[in-house]
Amino acid sequence: MVGQYEELSCPFCNQGRISALHIPRAFTVKHVKSGKGSANIPRKSSEVWLIRSGCNVCGKSSEEVEKKLKEEGMI
Numbered sequence: 001m002v003g004q005y006e007e008l009s010c011p012f013c014n015q016g017r018i019s020a021l022h023i024p025r026a027f028t029v030k031h032v033k034s035g036k037g038s039a040n041i042p043r044k045s046s047e048v049w050l051i052r053s054g055c056n057v058c059g060k061s062s063e064e065v066e067k068k069l070k071e072e073g074m075i
């Protein structure tokens, strides 16, 4: 799985830097075999954010930051 590290600002204090791994929305192909042969079925996966650190300014944990970012629709 490929992803890219990005820095988000802390949703609580706006000063801390949160390190997150961002895996963009991607198409994956599922290979399916059936009685009549095989087919490749494209499947869409959703975008994923993995929060890797908490805030070193206000001390919120990565879980709290992730929850807050989701509530605010940032991720």
Ligand SMILES: [Zn+2]
Pocket (backbone or CB within 6 Å): 010, 011, 012, 013, 014, 015, 016, 055, 056, 057, 058, 059, 060
């Ligand atoms: Zn903070």
